[in-house]
Amino acid sequence: MMRVSAPGDEYFGRLKLSYLGVDNTFRDESIRAGAYTTDSHIISQVNFAEDALRDWYNRYPKDPQLPRSYFLAYAMYRKIWTEPGQVKAWQYLHIISARWPGSYFGKLVKRDMAGFIEHYFDEPAPCPSEAPTQSPGPGGRRWSPPTPSPKPSPAPLPSPTVAPGQPLVEMLPVPCYTPTPPTPSPTPIPSIVPTVLPSALPAAHGAPTPLPTGSLTPTPLPSAHPSTTPSPAPTRSATRA
Numbered sequence: 001m002m003r004v005s006a007p008g009d010e011y012f013g014r015l016k017l018s019y020l021g022v023d024n025t026f027r028d029e030s031i032r033a034g035a036y037t038t039d040s041h042i043i044s045q046v047n048f049a050e051d052a053l054r055d056w057y058n059r060y061p062k063d064p065q066l067p068r069s070y071f072l073a074y075a076m077y078r079k080i081w082t083e084p085g086q087v088k089a090w091q092y093l094h095i096i097s098a099r100w101p102g103s104y105f106g107k108l109v110k111r112d113m114a115g116f117i118e119h120y121f122d123e124p125a126p127c128p129s130e131a132p133t134q135s136p137g138p139g140g141r142r143w144s145p146p147t148p149s150p151k152p153s154p155a156p157l158p159s160p161t162v163a164p165g166q167p168l169v170e171m172l173p174v175p176c177y178t179p180t181p182p183t184p185s186p187t188p189i190p191s192i193v194p195t196v197l198p199s200a201l202p203a204a205h206g207a208p209t210p211l212p213t214g215s216l217t218p219t220p221l222p223s224a225h226p227s228t229t230p231s232p233a234p235t236r237s238a239t240r241a
Contacts, residue, residue, distance in 0.1 A: 006060045013052025019065060022056065025049035026072035036081040036119065043085065046076050050088075070096050071105040081172070086118035090167055117168040127176035 006012075006019045017025065026049055029042050037043075053069055060066075074092035077085050093109045093116065100106045 004060065004062045005065065006056055006063050010059075011052075012055035012059070013048060015048045015052065017049060017052040019056055019063070019069065022049050022052050023069055023072055026069070026076045030072075030076045030079060033076070033079040036079050038080070038082055038121065043080055043082070046073075046080070049073070067096060067100040067103045067105045070099075071108065074109065081119045081121060083118075083120045086120050090116065090118065117170050119170050119172060121172045121174050124174045125176050126179045 008018055008020060011018055012022070025045055029046050029049075033039070033042055050073055053073060056063070056069075057066060070092060074089055074096065077089035077092060080086070080089075093113050096106055096109045097113065101110075
């Protein structure tokens, strides 16, 4: 016999959450979110719980606990003030109304569907650049244009025209930001090592004298002073008479 309700020890989705874990994740993150949130960590946890909720529905589509879990998912995504989060909240309204119209949660979403408004923040834009200060005039006085008084941000208004079957959208303005100019990377200075030939150095600095090329066998030099030793006189032979 096929079971209708999911057992408490069966786990679903990538994080392997039980059906109690799915409900607890939606409740806990809804408390952390407060009135609204755009926290990426909260959104990540909610998306994991939604993945487990879809897996749970595919295995046990007739589980009587599903309407409550789907309503918790809708209430959580309604607090996520990003465009994907608000789109999911609108989709959950229709899923609950279509699958469980006679349940307690089906009646709750019918009331929310009539006045549902999507809330998400507009994309931040860079602040307008200030006018540069002009150079000194003939009198030597520097003139700068008057600083305009800041204009209050317009109050968010629902879009006047809405496509049939689509909710109203309330775009919330965000403060502008000052773009940071890119930091130029320093140009590496090449190291210049002066090359000086030995012959170009002055003699006073002890420049080496180039060695002569050729045979290295020493050649005897002639004596600078002539020898003073007299040569022996020739010996005459005696002539006999």
